[in-house]
Amino acid sequence: MESRMRKSLGKGLEALLTAPTPAAAPSELTVAIRRHGLLQPLVVRHIAGRYELIAGERRLRAATRAGLARVPVIVREARAEDRLELALIENVQRENLTALEEAEAYRQLLDQHGLTQDELAERVGKSRPAITNTLRLLGLPDAVKAQLESGELTAGHARAVLAIEGVTEQVSFAREIVTRHLTKSETERLAAARRARQGKQPAAGRPTDVHLRGLAEEFTRGLGTRVRITRHPRGGSIEIEFYSDAELDRLIDRLRQALPRA
Structure with a gap:
């Protein structure tokens, strides 16, 4: 199920509106809704005498399983592009995306909706540095991206790899991280040492400007x-x-x- 969701993300925003939600995903949410009710309204639009769900598919499924007959909603007049934006933001906030999937989702929001990183950060509820650090992962060599997707590297490892200059050097460094089973802190220290050798660090003792x-x-x-x-x-x-x-x-x-x- 999870792989199908990931493939849908790669096909573009439109696929998100019809991508199947993992059957087991709402279980914890169902328990919370049964206990406390649905605290965050769904977003719908009025069309042809009916209401179409724009955002909140997982919450709606969970509310149904919890036995709720009525749920709070916000009725919004939304254009097609607005619905796609809301659907993508919903997935970024709620689904268990990999770091690269999240980065690609952010890039689509920036590219197709003309948002700044500050605006994007506000909409998805994250800091701008967090958005920037996630987007930077898109600059990794393909071989390192594959290691990140497979779980051999964490996002923290991958960001340390980006500190190294040169594609060949980055691929080699990533391979060393995996081979030596380095922790994130060990990787960061080694990356700092490599950068110093590449001449990218300020001279020792130089005051910060x-x-x-x-x-x-x-x-x-x-x-x-x-x-x-x-x-x-x-x-x-x-x-x-x-x-x-x-x-x-x-x-x-x-x-x-x-x-x-x-």
Whole structure:
């Protein structure tokens, strides 16, 4: 059942509306609803004299199993794209997605609905850094993604792999993590050592530039995506992250608006 849900996610948002919900998934929810009632209303829309469910399939199934004859609902006028967005958010919040499935779901919301990472974080009830860290997993080499999907690596391991520069080096590092059965903390320490050897760490004893860190946080809030400012011996760099073509277009528009007109 779970594999069918994952395949539906990969086919796009439309498939989520008809994807079967795992039969065993609502069991704990059923017990809670039987004891406390349905605390969070379902979302429906009125169409042709009937009501169509937009979000809350698992809660509806669980309420039915709990023996409820009536449930609270919110009636909403929703366009097709709004229904797809609500359905995807429902799945992100409620289903047991893998880290990569969650990242892909976030990318679809950013890409197809024009949300910023801050807006997405607010809608799914997570912090923006959590959204950013999950999206970064999409940048892993395919071989490392396969290890993450199979359970050989955790999301924490995978984020440490992303700290290493170069696809070949990342694949090799991931293989070493699996072979040596490294914990997340061991992996992070080893990744820090590798980055130091790659020359990406600041010089030892160099004070943290509080001003630059503050600017990076200000730019992150203003652009709605992660921004890093790094000093180098002969200058520095500003790195702006994006995770879809739509997000890149949005960032380009924002930056162009800030440029002085000729």
